[in-house]
Amino acid sequence: MCLALPCKVVDIAEGDKATIDVSGMKKEISLALLDDVAIGDYVIVHVGYALTRLDPEEAEKTLALFAEMGEQALQDAAREVH
Numbered sequence: 001m002c003l004a005l006p007c008k009v010v011d012i013a014e015g016d017k018a019t020i021d022v023s024g025m026k027k028e029i030s031l032a033l034l035d036d037v038a039i040g041d042y043v044i045v046h047v048g049y050a051l052t053r054l055d056p057e058e059a060e061k062t063l064a065l066f067a068e069m070g071e072q073a074l075q076d077a078a079r080e081v082h
Contacts, residue, residue: 005066006042006059009050020045 007020007029016032020043030049031037042059043050 004044004046006054006062007045007050008059009037009039009041009043012037012039018050020050 005022007022007027009018010021010026011019012031013019013028016030017028018031018037019026019028027045029043029045032049034043034050034053037043037050037053040056042054042056044052044054
Protein backbone atom coordinates (compact mmCIF):
# COMPACT_ATOMS: atom_id res chain seq x y z
CA MET A 1 0.00 0.00 0.00
CA CYS A 2 1.22 3.51 -0.81
CA LEU A 3 0.33 6.68 0.96
CA ALA A 4 0.67 9.79 -1.16
CA LEU A 5 1.06 13.19 0.44
CA PRO A 6 0.76 16.50 -1.36
CA CYS A 7 4.26 17.89 -1.89
CA LYS A 8 4.91 21.56 -2.61
CA VAL A 9 7.30 22.41 -5.45
CA VAL A 10 9.83 24.90 -4.07
CA ASP A 11 12.38 25.00 -6.90
CA ILE A 12 12.59 23.94 -10.55
CA ALA A 13 15.91 23.12 -12.21
CA GLU A 14 16.94 22.25 -15.74
CA GLY A 15 16.32 18.77 -17.09
CA ASP A 16 12.83 18.20 -15.66
CA LYS A 17 14.12 18.27 -12.07
CA ALA A 18 12.41 19.96 -9.16
CA THR A 19 12.78 20.25 -5.42
CA ILE A 20 9.76 19.53 -3.24
CA ASP A 21 9.11 20.26 0.40
CA VAL A 22 7.58 17.48 2.47
CA SER A 23 6.97 18.67 6.03
CA GLY A 24 10.17 20.69 6.01
CA MET A 25 12.29 18.02 4.31
CA LYS A 26 13.51 18.80 0.80
CA LYS A 27 13.80 16.16 -1.92
CA GLU A 28 14.72 16.27 -5.60
CA ILE A 29 12.19 14.69 -7.96
CA SER A 30 11.54 14.37 -11.68
CA LEU A 31 8.86 16.36 -13.52
CA ALA A 32 9.28 14.27 -16.69
CA LEU A 33 5.69 12.98 -16.50
CA LEU A 34 4.01 16.38 -16.07
CA ASP A 35 3.85 19.57 -18.11
CA ASP A 36 3.69 23.16 -16.89
CA VAL A 37 4.55 22.63 -13.22
CA ALA A 38 5.41 25.87 -11.43
CA ILE A 39 6.98 26.79 -8.12
CA GLY A 40 4.22 26.73 -5.51
CA ASP A 41 2.26 23.93 -7.19
CA TYR A 42 1.38 20.82 -5.20
CA VAL A 43 2.09 17.42 -6.74
CA ILE A 44 1.71 13.77 -5.82
CA VAL A 45 5.05 11.94 -6.03
CA HIS A 46 5.71 8.22 -6.42
CA VAL A 47 9.21 6.70 -6.67
CA GLY A 48 10.72 10.10 -7.38
CA TYR A 49 8.35 11.19 -10.16
CA ALA A 50 5.59 13.79 -9.91
CA LEU A 51 2.48 12.00 -11.14
CA THR A 52 -0.23 14.62 -10.90
CA ARG A 53 -0.75 18.23 -9.92
CA LEU A 54 -3.27 19.01 -7.14
CA ASP A 55 -5.64 21.85 -6.42
CA PRO A 56 -3.83 24.03 -3.83
CA GLU A 57 -6.87 24.32 -1.54
CA GLU A 58 -7.41 20.56 -1.47
CA ALA A 59 -3.70 19.96 -0.92
CA GLU A 60 -3.69 22.33 2.09
CA LYS A 61 -6.80 20.64 3.53
CA THR A 62 -5.17 17.22 3.16
CA LEU A 63 -1.95 18.40 4.81
CA ALA A 64 -3.91 19.96 7.68
CA LEU A 65 -5.81 16.71 8.17
CA PHE A 66 -2.58 14.68 8.28
CA ALA A 67 -1.12 17.16 10.81
CA GLU A 68 -4.24 16.84 12.96
CA MET A 69 -4.07 13.04 12.79
CA GLY A 70 -0.40 13.14 13.79
CA GLU A 71 -1.15 15.40 16.75
CA GLN A 72 -3.96 13.10 17.87
CA ALA A 73 -1.66 10.07 17.62
CA LEU A 74 0.91 11.83 19.83
CA GLN A 75 -1.75 12.68 22.40
CA ASP A 76 -3.03 9.09 22.40
CA ALA A 77 0.50 7.74 22.85
CA ALA A 78 1.14 10.15 25.74
CA ARG A 79 -2.04 8.97 27.49
CA GLU A 80 -0.97 5.34 27.15
CA VAL A 81 2.42 6.09 28.80
CA HIS A 82 0.84 7.70 31.89
